[in-house]
């Protein structure tokens with residue numbers, strides 16, 4: 296694309312990085328609308344703007360979380376293909392058993408879709424609590440798929456796991472604490488059942504990335520070498536060595552650096568080899584989760600990225616394990632992965648509408664007209680700086696402008712400046728900063744202080760969503776999610792914006808955006824047009840966000856729509872899960888509708904008795920109050 300050429304969709308694809316973070320699932324069509332390709336590159340394309348229209352025609356209001364069944368299926372196949380290819384390449388004999396850790400997204404329709412897509416691949420489930428196990432007991436129906444029980448366990452948890460074994464599921468109870476073996480020995484005696492167990496290893500090597508402390512010797516979970524030796528001794532004393540089927544480690548989610556993963560696999564593979572000498576039925580090597588998602592598309596070891604591909608991940612696991620087993624003449628185990636993030640993150644896209652604009656810092660001023668409006672020297676000087684600005688003096692002008700603004704603020708604080716002069720002075724200052732920023736485009740080298748200007752000169756777009764509910768990791772751990780407008784991508788975005796949500800919390804903002812080299816502190820966006828809906832899509836929100844989301848200000852779950860492509864090629868909304876209503880979220884905090892309605896009725900009666908309202912007016916106010924309980928928690 297030549298510099299100065301008119302804007303087109305290719306420029307938007309580049310600017311927003313669709314091809315970097317989108318893994319082929321997202322792009323832009325000729326109409327300038329964001330699209331989703333559920334089957335990846337070359338597959339059918341769904342126009343997000345049209346999907347929003349179709350949802351709205353069905354009275355499904357924004358914000359809407361779209362879940363794409365096709366992407367879930369495609370991710371699973373991608374992972375499976377990577378391991379099959381690696382095993383074929385290295386002549387690995389052990390086979391691959393994918394497992395979905397349901398903690399990553401327990402939404403019923405997501406889990407069911409994965410189970411049905413993974414039937415032929417023998418996709419198993421991993422659970423970490425009793426509620427997750429209860430769900431898995433009912434949904435997991437494939438005798439050739441694993442059911443892995445992680446997390447701390449009590450007797451009830453273990454008994455539930457044994458129930459699954461009784462009905463023919465292949466259950467592995469992963470031992471997190473030595474005392475769990477004692478409990479299992481008791482249950483086995485009482486119920487005459489022989490459980491399958493696994494050891495979660497507490498490896499010496501840590502992971503890398505935000506969750507690096509999930510691994511290493513001080514990790515919360517797992518058994519250290521001494522504990523494993525003791526466990527093997529205990530099992531031998533009871534003649535139960537053949538309970539051990541699996542060796543497992545999990546060094547944290549979102550492992551950004553492949554070298555830390557390789558180090559962990561090496562250590563764990565040696566443990567597998569050692570344990571196999573004591574446990575004749577050991578046959579699974581479970582590398583846990585950790586496979587990352589490249590949220591910013593930079594392909595680096597940055598927290599929101601990853602410096603490797605799925606294929607590289609699979610090849611490294613398979614090769615290291617094969618080498619360790621071959622050297623020790625141990626039969627190749629089946630490789631188990633519990634990669635949830637990489638399976639479901641891509642599948643969900645949140646679309647939210649912009650409600651308005653605040654904090655406009657993109658402004659211009661007619662500097663020549665300023666002397667006619669004020670006699671205040673500082674303001675006149677600011678306007679003069681604007682008139683005298685050239686690319687050559689722009690750094691010096693910035694320094695002068697900052698100093699002059701300080702003087703202006705002091706004058707105002709001391710009561711020496713009127714509110715009108717202060718307003719005009721501020722406008723000149725921001726107009727000057729915008730002009731300086733434009734002038735820097737002429738420079739061959741842009742000095743550091745000028746480079747900070749774009750992040751300063753941002754407007755705020757208010758969006759009808761709650762960051763805390765829909766993208767909590769953006770707030771809690773500074774996770775980057777790719778965000779783009781869903782329309783007008785064939786127009787140049789001339790505004791720099793940050794996003795604010797509708798909660799009453801100053802943290803309810805997104806001010807960090809995906810960038811290949813660094814973090815971008817603004818998002819390019821289009822001018823809002825009167826009467827035209829302008830929406831953003833937040834991509835890659837399928838992992839953890841829904842379940843970690845909270846109800847700050849009582850904004851509840853958003854509407855969720857499962858999208859699939861029917862056999863005849865038509866788009867189908869296969870499931871619609873309506874978001875929380877006002878009544879739902881109030882009930883969550885123990886406010887019963889009947890009680891509230893009755894109390895409000897008393898207040899209205901009192902107002903009627905005092906003559907503030909007529910009986911008829913009170914009826915209208917009662918009806919309005921009642922109605923809101925069934926309504927969506929987001930703004931209309």
Ligand SMILES: Cc1ncc(COP(=O)(O)O)c(C=O)c1O
Nearest residue numbers: 396548549584585633634635636
């Ligand atoms: C034991 C276990 N397995 C799998 C996962 C999922 O990992 P990921 O988020 O990398 O998919 C987790 C999450 O932390 C976990 O604790």
